Amino acid sequence: MSSGPEPLRPEAFRDLLQENLAAFGLVLDDAKTSRLARFLSELDRWRRSTNLTGRLSADELVSHALESAFGSHLLPALGTGVDIGTGGGFPGVPLAVCRPDLRWVWVEPRERRTAFLRHVARTIPVENAEVVSGRVEDLSRGAFDFVTSRGLKLDGATLDHLLKPDGFLLLWTTREDWAKTPLSGGFRLEQAEPIPMTRRRVVAVFRKS
Structure with missing residues (x-):
């Protein structure tokens, strides 16, 4: 499916989401699915005048949303998180909705x-x-229980500034790139969960040793 001359309505995105939830191992109620659909419809509309995503199809937008939502089960039961470089909304918006x-x-x-x-x-x-x-450097020191980001290169000093002592990083990345992530300051890879329906993408959890 191409992006088409007109933005898709939320109802169309809701249908696409519902068709693909199970493939990503996700169970979302109607309210959350509807919010994700409204987000994708707004993203589809805004990106036609602002460079938010590049030339992605509606199916690709849905995949990005569900890849983002897939990591929600790795988050704590309580707390405050910061999504760095949220840009067009991934992974921060789907995570906050879920x-x-x-x-x-x-x-x-x-x-x-x-x-x-x-x-x-x-x-x-x-x-x-x-x-x-x-800039993330301007945020309060030690204010966050976790950091999320998609594909950005983050260093240990930045994470030290943002995270509480027992905080951690969730990074949407690839199998090849997670080993290249330059995390000084004793951060180690705790786990890397393969994202369904992708060949190499993972959600990697880095925690301070």
Whole structure:
């Protein structure tokens, strides 16, 4: 399916999500599925005037959302997390939708993407998320129980600044790249869960030794 000349309505994205949930090992109630569908519809609309995702099909957008949601079971029962470089919404928006019991901060330095994330938080709505425009270095030291990010190169010093002493990182990456992740300061790979329906992608958990 191509992105097409017109954005897809939420109902179309909801159907695509429901068709693919089981393949990703996910069970979501109607409310969460509907919120994800509204998010994808807004993303499909905004990306036509703002470079949020590149030229991805609707099916690819759904796959990105479900890959993001797949990592939700690795998060703690309680706490506050920061998603670094949320950009067009992955993985931060699906995670916040799937885990409304957690508090979230979405950090994005680019103003247009920040505007999109604020629109999403307000209209979907995602009431358990705060959008911060700026650098992660400007966030409060030791404020977070966990960090999430997709494909970014993070160093141990940044994680030390953000995380509480027992905090951890969830990184959406590939089998080849996780070993290259330069984490100084004693962070170690605890586990790497293969993401269903992908060949090489994993959610890797890094914890301080």
